[in-house]
Amino acid sequence: MRAFLAALSLLSCLPLGRFAPTEKELARAPFYFPLAGLLFAVLFWGITRGCLVFLPPFLAGAVLTLAPEALTKGFHLDGLADTADGFWSGRDRSRKLEIMHDSHIGTMGVLAIASLFLLKFAAVLSILSAAPLALLWAVPLMILNGRCAMAQHIFFSRYARKEGLGKLMFEHKTVSGFLLALALPFLCAACAGLRPGVLLLPLLLLGWSFAWSLITKRVLGGATGDTIGACEELAELLTLLFFVILIDFRA
Template identity: 25%
Template sequence: MASGFLIFISFFTRIPIGRKIEYNEEKFKKALSIYTLMGAVIGLLLSLIYLIFNSIHIVFIRGLILVIGYIVITGGIHLDGAADTADGLFSGRTGEKIFDIMSDSHIGAFGVLCLVIIVLSQFVVFSFSDIFTCFMMPVVGRASLIVGAWNKKYAKHTKGMGTAFIESIDTRVLIINLMILTVFSIMSPRRLIIITSAFATLMASYFISGLIEDKIGGMTGDTCGFITEISQIIFMILVLFLKG
């Protein structure tokens, strides 16, 4: 499981781990139960950035640095998936044509709009969020992806890492990841707000993934990135709203 977790860090972030990690599907699948812990690693780094720049009185500068930090840490991998998903789902096409658009290396108008909305939203919510929300954001994002991909099939005919991820998320994996999320939520000083916002975000993610499934017959690696990014924004907005 530890080896599988290192695969997550190697493939889904740009965090240096000191050695080259080879992809192993069995280890990858076994580590899915602790996938949400990767969010905690990202959250710790975001918290460190927050602490370093907390003395800056202009909150928008701190918000900008946090957005840049998040993109650097993750390598923008989920942003890429979100843009491809937007291009495909909002293209007005059906069937395999959607997958062709999502697989195209060129970004379209809907992809650009999606990226602008996500990055701008992150900039705003990061600017007004506290350190605990910054930490919980990627934790909730990864847990939301587990919820969104649970009980779904891989939509494309071709097989790959996305297939192993999506089709290996069973009820056991779901429950363990939700337990990890719950533990971190309870540890937060604003636990009631965090728990409420996280639960609402999980429900929204499952609903969105259901709409995606209706459109393309399941989930793909790109739609996983879309769910991750959208759920994180939903969570942070809800926290700010409940805090008043």
């Protein structure tokens, strides 16, 4: 139970009182990332429903684009920005890792965040205009898939740094945690009822997590906390784009 709370504390700004996870609990937290994602998905089903009922399209699109970042206080966005700065620095591996560890955000980081918001907003509006009720599945699955992608990325990767908090998670990853991160997207996609196309989404998510792990290994020699955050943000975007294509194909 405390490891699950540790996962919630890492992935959200939900009030948990004076709870302070130990290193052992943080090491076990990735197992619970998918379950935390499922909890957040239920929360965002309600938020999406409220947006569809009470808000005009553009405002609903803005809320559904920004609300996930409010939940995490921009934690994963920071990882995306740092990853972009490191990847496109043109330096060697060790220097890239140093750049990613720097607390300042560079030009490529700003560009990555701006591009992500623009693409997410455009995708949400596209779904909203073509099939509004599909957002009731697209947004929750986006939230769930992002957290499951994090767990999958950890399973496929080794830690790129010699030391760091993230090292604990990579050293204590489990097959059962990976299977949970694999099963939940399939189960939720099956419940979506947009068959058969939507059942391809979990496979796409798995392929993305594996491909991202190969990319980070090639560029950095492994994964870091920043690449986990980037994996989550890009998995969310991938989910929305999948729904845009699926709806357009069905039309």
